Amino acid sequence: MDDLVVQVDQLQKSFNSLVAVDHLTFQVNRGEIFGLLGPNGAGKTTTIRILMDIIKPDAGAARVLGNPPGVARERIGYLPEERGLYRGLRVDETLVYLGELKGMSRATARKRATELLARVELSEWTRNKVQELSRGMQQKVQIIASIIHDPDLVILDEPFQGLDPVNVEVVKDLIRDLRAQGKTIALSAHEMSQVEVLCERILLIDHGKAVLYGALSDIKKQFSPNAIEITPPFSFDGWREVERTETHDHKQLIYLTKGTAPREFLKTALERGLAIDQFEMASMPLEQIFVQVVTEGRTTNDG
Amino acid sequence: MSKVWIIASHEYIVNVRRIGFIFVTLLFPALGVIGLVIGALFGGQATKLLNSQFTPQARQAGIVDHSGFYTPIPAQFASRFIAFPDEATAKAALLSDKIGSFVVIPSDYLATGKITNYTQAGFSNITNDDPNLLRAFLVNGLLAGKVDPAYLARASKPADSTLVTLDSTGKPTTGVGLAIIAGFVAPYFFSIMLFIAVFSSSGYLLRSIADEKETRVIEIVLSSVSPPELLAGKVIGLGALGLTQVTIWLLSSFVLSGGLGAIAAGAVLVLNPGNFLLAALYFLLGYLLFGTIMATAGALGTNPRESQQLAGIFSFAAAIPWFFAGILFTNPNAPIARALSIFPLTAPTTMMLRLPLGGVPAIDIIASLIVLLISIPVVIWAGARIFRVGLLMYGKRASVKEIVSALKSA
Known part of the structure; x- marks a missing residue:
């Protein structure tokens, strides 16, 4: 199997006069936790939406699991930044439907939903309507929806946004579990402190451009x-x-x-x-490195 | 199972059990049942009440007779007509509301047949109450005592007409009422039902997409399916939902009308299968056109209410033919009817209204179908592009510039 799970080459996307992604090039390796980091509006979500074939790039190329975006949808788990659930639907119905859309049979989706709900301590809420769940519980259900079909690649856009500290740790554990199962995880975050303990390699972007890219340990050493x-x-x-x-x-x-x-x-x-x-x-916190690099106008791109 | 069918069945199952859907679907039969119960319990009184509302009180009419044929008023007409010596007296009686109207019969009536009918409301109570009454009075004045009473009676009411409708083989259909029902009322009712189905289904489509956008679930769904698959699944599922609603309404109307509706609907199929198939085709094309437009409006609005306002512009266009219903009924092939039949947004509605009236030229049908078959792929093409852009814009409506740029993008 190809060890490059995601390959992005000179990707570009503009919305009218706003350049959201500017000649971005990076790779995500099999089995790693990769961080796509940057402040709000840096172009992280646009890049992810291109990888998910939700929007089309203006130029450049992207391959996901060896295919153009949109081909291997069923092997990718996706948690969008703008996320929600069918409020009037039951938790199990929601998960089964989203699992079926990922190509699972109804029975398999139901079995897997039960297992995952137990894993995040939501078993007793299985037959409740989504609107009866607290916000934190709903976010856990959203994360389950993104991994219910046992994907090879999991893309999480701002997975910790809106979570309380306890649930941040629950989700971090879940991500580590996926990593231990050999899955590849690409996640984005604007609060870099939350993910620098998780990621092995990162791409730091600002105004759509790569600012820093490579193994986190090397970057830390470089800016130590x-x-x-x-x-x-x-x-x-x-x-x-x-x-x-x-x-x-x-x-x-x-x-x-x-x-x-x-x-x-x-x-x-x-x-x-x-x-x-x-x-x-x-060591210098990632956020401080980012500020330093952006302020000095330096760009390091080893990819 | 393909993803389109998964979405279609999901949309159908989720929406068919919504309280709002069940309520609206059952409202129509419930109103019918209530009507029947009221009819059974208070039939006599209700009819009297209705009659008193719609029938003006039978009032006497004045007669100013300069011909000499009509005065004195014969006894059998005395309750309805009252003689006045001249116009001035009659006018005073009319203005003081003692009579409802008066008729002046000039001295040269026999030669000219001219009479003048005076009224205050614009309607003559003589001709409104009983159109035959004045004729009978005039004929009686001329012929009473001069001809056999049987001839007099026949001259007063010369015809009691029976309408016989022939089928395509020349055989008369049984019963005048059923022929009218099968030939006009049932197809017309059927067309209206299909029209309602088009708009209730597109309304569900709009709400479904606007809701998914508002609750932010849309992007999760779009990570599994492409926008065209999502659109197709929703169009099929919610179209089936609209048809379910109309089928329940039709079935309930058949049951409530004691099976007459079912016989009439059967007669529609037997008597005019072509119209039936065309109506079904216009339903399908109309739904595809308006469904796509509504789905796009659902994707463009920042919330369901704003989407509905956007969609309202197009629903208004579809309702335009109803403004011309008077012209359409009297002359189904009037220029305005023909023009509305070849404008995409009004074509399905206009044709559904024209078809039951019969005699629509084949060229009109072909032209309207061609217009729809060309415009639907264009609308779907444009809709899918705008849909993709609109779906991901949260809290902000896509600008005209963004819509144009979406249409230009590959």
Whole structure:
């Protein structure tokens, strides 16, 4: 089987004078969690809609599971950003209908709906009308609808939008489960902090253009500051190795002077008898990297 | 099962059990039952009440006779006619509301036959109440005592006509009432029912799409099916729903009319199968045309109400032939009727109205069918493109520029 699940090459899409997707090129590999990240209006949803064959591109090419968009619909699970359910329909009826539209038999769709509802603790709501469910419950049902047919590729557009922290974790677990089953997951988010713990590779876009693309660990390394994080905080007044410090939530971020290696700082700190409980290399949050790259007008595209 | 059929059966099953659908569907037979019950319980009084509403009180009419044939008023007419010596007295009686109208019979009546009828309301109560009464009075004045009473009676009412309708083989059909029902009333009723089915089905289509758009479920559905598949599934499912509704109405009207309707409907098929098939064809084409337009309106509006306002423009166009119903009934082949038959938005309605009246030239039927067969693919083509754009615009209606750009896109 082809290891490239999604291939996008020089994709372009404009809406009148607004350029939504501007020469975008990227790939999603089999079995990975891929993040399509960027602020609101960056072009994430437009890109996803092109992959789902809901809108047509102006130029460029896209292939999904080895086919042009729209061919392998039944092997793709999709959770759109603008999502809802038939309010007057029962939960099980909704899932069976959406499963049938994905090519499942009625009996198989019903069996799978029962299993998945149990997985997200909604078994007792199976025969209730959708409008009787809370918003969080409805969102879980929407996610089930996107994976009911056991797809090879799951595309989730802003999956955490509107979820409370508890349900964010439920959905994250679900995504990790899918990953463990060998599925490929492509997700979009505008709140980068929510997905940087999940994604293996990312594409950061702004105004339809690729800003950063590649393995998250490589990007983090590339933008890593010469800093370390320790617990608990100490005073470093007069230390020539330390440029400045910041303290947040009992953690102290220490920016080292140019030429000071973290290992060298640690050695000095231990020699001076500081009782450090925790020591780790500081990394720059993805959101901060994004701001830095966009502000500096730099674009990195290794694809 | 193909996705189109999955959507069609889903739409049918979900909508057929909606309270709103059940209520409207049962309302028609329920009103019929209520009518029958009222008729059975209060038949006599109800008829009297109705008669008193619609029949003007029989009032005396004045006669100013300068010919000498009609005064004094014969005893058998005394209750309806009252003699006046001149126009002035008669006019005063009319203005003081003592009589409903008066007739002046000039001295040269025998030679000219001219009379003048005076009234205040624009209608003469003499001719309205009983069209034969004045004739009988005039004939009686001329011939009473001069001819045999049997001739007098026949001259007063010369014909009691019976209408016999021949079928295509020249055999007379049994019963005048049934012939009229089968020849005109039933096909006309059938046409109206099909017209209602077209608009109730397209209305369901509009609401279904507008609802899916408003609840944001549309994009989930579009990830599984293409817009044309979605459109086709809905058109089939909701068309079947509209037909179900009309079938229930027709069946209930047959039952409530004591089987007469069923016989008449059977007679329509036997007597004029061509018209029946044409009506069915216009129904199908009309539904495809308006269904697609309504579906597009459903996709374009930001909410169901706005979609309905958009669709209202097209429903209005379809109703235009009804404004000309008077002309259509008196002259089904009038230029306006022929023009409306070849304009796509009015063609199905006009033809459904014209067909039961008979005598529609074949060229009109062919022209209207060609116009519809050309315009429907165009509407579907344009509708599918606008549908795709409109469906994904939430909280904002597509601008004319966006619609044009959608039509231009490949």
